[in-house]
Amino acid sequence: MANDTTLPGTGEVYASEDRGGVNFQKVQIESFDSHSVDAFGRWRVSNPKTIFDSKLLYGDNEPLLWDEELISGTMATSGPTANKPFIDFTSTNTTAGRRVRQTFTRFNYQPGKSQMILMTGILELASGTKTGCQRRIGMFDDDNGAFFESDAGTIGVTVRTKDSGSVVDTTVAQSSWNIDTMDGDADSA
Numbered sequence: 001m002a003n004d005t006t007l008p009g010t011g012e013v014y015a016s017e018d019r020g021g022v023n024f025q026k027v028q029i030e031s032f033d034s035h036s037v038d039a040f041g042r043w044r045v046s047n048p049k050t051i052f053d054s055k056l057l058y059g060d061n062e063p064l065l066w067d068e069e070l071i072s073g074t075m076a077t078s079g080p081t082a083n084k085p086f087i088d089f090t091s092t093n094t095t096a097g098r099r100v101r102q103t104f105t106r107f108n109y110q111p112g113k114s115q116m117i118l119m120t121g122i123l124e125l126a127s128g129t130k131t132g133c134q135r136r137i138g139m140f141d142d143d144n145g146a147f148f149e150s151d152a153g154t155i156g157v158t159v160r161t162k163d164s165g166s167v168v169d170t171t172v173a174q175s176s177w178n179i180d181t182m183d184g185d186a187d188s189a
Helices: none
Strands: 012-019 022-028 066-072 077-081 084-090 098-103 134-140 145-151 154-161 168-173
Touching: 134 154
Parallel strands: none
Antiparallel strands: 012 022, 066 098, 077 084, 134 145, 145 154, 154 168
């Protein structure tokens, strides 16, 4: 008895074979830019393993998971927002300062294993951009990493390395992005 079931999908058919009344087709599957493949182009077929998860609930800034420090200045503050799951950073226009919030956990790279990072954040103010104000979200420290940044309204993605012995930031401005420009004009992957 033949199987008439057709499964939906797309792809170029490479070969077709009939085995005991069942028709098999070999097709090439394309993923484009998605979470279906890892950094090495391999399909993700296993279940992901969460190694860090932080939900800012109940007005708690989770001091056992996160370190907050005022690096410079006096008027840069942060704190949990009542009834909302986020930390609010504030500063005054008249005082320069740097405030850092980072996790105590380190996420070391293991050769041959890719890492997938999912983050959410708001880098721009609803009321406009403040001159000289930088906002960053990513997986980075003072020496290495990658992050998204808003620098006085200019959005970019930066890779930071210290391979040469000194810190080098390589930034690609949003205007130079070629796939998902994150401006509402293209499909997000």
